[in-house]
Amino acid sequence: MATMTRRSGSQQGFEQLLEYIGEHLDFESGFYNDAYMDRRITARMRRTDTDSYRAYRRLLERDDGEREELLDSLSINVTGFFRNPDAWDGLRSVLRDLTGQNRQVDVWSAPSADGREPYSVAMLALDDPEIDADRIDILGTDINHEILRTARAGVYETSKTTDIADELEPLSEIEPYVDRDGNAFAVRDGVKDMVSFEQHDLIRGDPKGTFDLILCRNLLIYIDSAYKVPIFETIEGSLRDGGHLMIGMTETIPTEMRDTFEAADKQHRIYRKR
Numbered sequence: 001m002a003t004m005t006r007r008s009g010s011q012q013g014f015e016q017l018l019e020y021i022g023e024h025l026d027f028e029s030g031f032y033n034d035a036y037m038d039r040r041i042t043a044r045m046r047r048t049d050t051d052s053y054r055a056y057r058r059l060l061e062r063d064d065g066e067r068e069e070l071l072d073s074l075s076i077n078v079t080g081f082f083r084n085p086d087a088w089d090g091l092r093s094v095l096r097d098l099t100g101q102n103r104q105v106d107v108w109s110a111p112s113a114d115g116r117e118p119y120s121v122a123m124l125a126l127d128d129p130e131i132d133a134d135r136i137d138i139l140g141t142d143i144n145h146e147i148l149r150t151a152r153a154g155v156y157e158t159s160k161t162t163d164i165a166d167e168l169e170p171l172s173e174i175e176p177y178v179d180r181d182g183n184a185f186a187v188r189d190g191v192k193d194m195v196s197f198e199q200h201d202l203i204r205g206d207p208k209g210t211f212d213l214i215l216c217r218n219l220l221i222y223i224d225s226a227y228k229v230p231i232f233e234t235i236e237g238s239l240r241d242g243g244h245l246m247i248g249m250t251e252t253i254p255t256e257m258r259d260t261f262e263a264a265d266k267q268h269r270i271y272r273k274r
């Protein structure tokens with residue numbers, strides 16, 4: 001579909017538009033696959049009634065607001081508490097096992113987006129009597145500084161598109177973990193104390209520490225295949241031997257890395273470093 005759109009438009013116009021975005025919008029369009037970029041751009045073109053890539057580029061050149069809108073729609077920051085709830089059953093078992101070994105357990109959520117993923121790990125640990133939350137430390141990292149500000153604040157709003165109470169459904173109760181004021185849900189200190197946030201680029205950044213469990217979910221789907229291996233090298237370098245990696249439900253381990261990771265719980269996309 002994306003190719004068809006480009007053929008009926010202009011390949012050259014599309015490439016020039018990507019070049020413009022790379023140079024003027026502080027966005028590394030080259031990291032993301034063309035189909036993804038095309039979907040987001042054509043959606044903005046529909047919203048602005050623009051009928052060619054060239055015309056859209058001219059619109060970006062003259063309209064600051066549209067540059068902001070496009071950046072917003074490109075920042076792929078969709079996330080949620082307990083995203084894909086079934087997968088969290090797999091994670092629950094891993095956390096029970098790890099904390100049962102009577103030692104410190106280090107968890108890395110990368111990318112963390114606005115923090116709802118690492119906070120979900122903390123809430124799950126506090127909520128499950130068989131997980132020893134006192135032994136768990138969680139780091140959340142993302143490339144996007146702005147989104148990390150939201151993560152640190154830890155306040156989320158129910159809106160037309162997001163139902164926070166619904167997202168928190170996997171917990172036995174929510175009151176111990178969030179302070180609810182109408183549509184606003186503020187993560188409580190007991191949860192926040194388990195999580196810290198830092199900016200980090202999974203493609204160009206160095207490995208970070210030695211973790212027992214890494215969650216790298218729902219970034220690979222947008223990334224051009226050339227950049228998947230660097231991401232997995234960062235992960236491999238940050239995971240202790242035998243450590244666990246969880247990826248997104250629609251994601252796979254790149255062929256080049258299949259000797260490094262073996263399936264621990266295939267159904268929930270959990271792997272173990274050999």
Ligand SMILES: C[S@@+](CC[C@H](N)C(=O)[O-])C[C@H]1O[C@@H](n2cnc3c(N)ncnc32)[C@H](O)[C@@H]1O
Pocket residue numbers: 075076077078079080083110111112113114117141142143144147200201202203204216217218219248
């Ligand atoms: C769709 S969200 C996924 C968040 C969460 N893991 C989840 O599954 O809900 C993708 C996030 O990746 C971040 N991101 C994009 N490129 C990145 C990179 N090179 N390094 C680290 N984070 C990146 C984006 O800022 C965005 O917050």
